Amino acid sequence: MSGMALWPSNAQPEETAEMVSWPSWSAEFLSAEGRVLDSQQGGISHSEGQAYGLLLAQASGDEASFRLIEKWTRKHLAVRQDHLMGWKWGPTSTYGTLLDWRNATDGDLFRAWALLRAARDSNWRGYEDRYQEIAQSLVELCLAPDPRVPSEWLLTPGAEARRAPGRVLVNPSYFMTRALRELGAATGQDALIRCADHAETVLSEMAATGFLADWVDVTETGFSSPQEHDFRWGHDALRIPLYLVWSGRRTHPAVQLGADLLHRATVPDHLAVEIGQDGEVRAISDLLGYQAIAALAECRDPGALTASSVGRTRPAYYPATLAMLAQVALRESGC
Numbered sequence: 161m162s163g164m165a166l167w168p169s170n171a172q173p174e175e176t177a178e179m180v181s182w183p184s185w186s187a188e189f190l191s192a193e194g195r196v197l198d199s200q201q202g203g204i205s206h207s208e209g210q211a212y213g214l215l216l217a218q219a220s221g222d223e224a225s226f227r228l229i230e231k232w233t234r235k236h237l238a239v240r241q242d243h244l245m246g247w248k249w250g251p252t253s254t255y256g257t258l259l260d261w262r263n264a265t266d267g268d269l270f271r272a273w274a275l276l277r278a279a280r281d282s283n284w285r286g287y288e289d290r291y292q293e294i295a296q297s298l299v300e301l302c303l304a305p306d307p308r309v310p311s312e313w314l315l316t317p318g319a320e321a322r323r324a325p326g327r328v329l330v331n332p333s334y335f336m337t338r339a340l341r342e343l344g345a346a347t348g349q350d351a352l353i354r355c356a357d358h359a360e361t362v363l364s365e366m367a368a369t370g371f372l373a374d375w376v377d378v379t380e381t382g383f384s385s386p387q388e389h390d391f392r393w394g395h396d397a398l399r400i401p402l403y404l405v406w407s408g409r410r411t412h413p414a415v416q417l418g419a420d421l422l423h424r425a426t427v428p429d430h431l432a433v434e435i436g437q438d439g440e441v442r443a444i445s446d447l448l449g450y451q452a453i454a455a456l457a458e459c460r461d462p463g464a465l466t467a468s469s470v471g472r473t474r475p476a477y478y479p480a481t482l483a484m485l486a487q488v489a490l491r492e493s494g495c
């Protein structure tokens with residue numbers, strides 16, 4: 161295991177079985193004013209976390225928390241001239257500040273989808289115009305032609321992300337195709353539906369290479385290492401099987417490959433959460449959220465998992481959130 165980062169039970173906070181519930185999650189990560197706190201990044205808030213909070217509140221039927229989260233989000237993150245969010249906010253002063261005004265497309269997509277679900281499925285009023293505005297901004301600012309097939313759309317990681325006619329940066333874990341399709345159908349934005357269809361094709365092509373990466377450049381000749389990021393399987397890419405199963409694509413080849421990559425850890429009861437381009441496992445974990453994704457890939461109930469260590473008292477934001485999302489995905493996926 162030379163060079164591998166091992167996250168043992170006594171070195172990393174873990175969510176216990178009791179943690180995998182909306183009351184426990186919201187008590188730990190949701191402030192009284194509606195801010196979702198990322199405990200692994202110094203208590204910052206980001207567009208992804210706010211969007212996940214909205215989705216989980218809606219899925220749990222908690223309208224009061226949903227409205228609080230959306231109110232805080234609109235005041236502090238949705239301050240751009242378009243209808244997207246700045247992605248990073250930090251408590252750096254008495255009032256806090258927006259640390260990065262650029263958007264992260266997955267946060268905007270999940271927020272729009274949560275607002276759609278609130279209006280359509282929960283009958284919570286006041287959100288219809290908002291998700292339509294976000295959808296329009298996504299189409300106008302966050303889609304780019306695939307250099308290999310210019311008639312097809314790629315979902316880019318942000319409105320300001322690097323792109324060129326022959327090279328487009330993508331984050332494959334942003335391809336939440338169910339959200340794209342439902343948002344496109346509800347708003348008449350057919351480009352989002354076409355983007356979802358093409359995203360699943362792209363993920364199939366990536367799976368055929370034998371590797372799924374956090375970030376990749378799509379070029380005229382295929383896939384290439386990204387210019388700004390390491391080419392690796394990591395904490396972003398492990399969401400690919402989660403989103404595909406949630407979208408009803410359990411037999412998609414990227415689901416099987418994602419499960420295979422997770423299970424390349426050689427330490428019992430651990431999963432590989434970072435693998436280099438050379439195939440070397442760089443980091444492993446036994447945290448419940450990652451186990452939940454591995455279970456979901458096999459249509460097993462992630463709620464039936466138990467933490468391998470009961471001595472941990474504080475959960476970690478990201479794996480705890482993944483565990484919550486996996487439970488919702490199992491319920492809505494058809495598994």
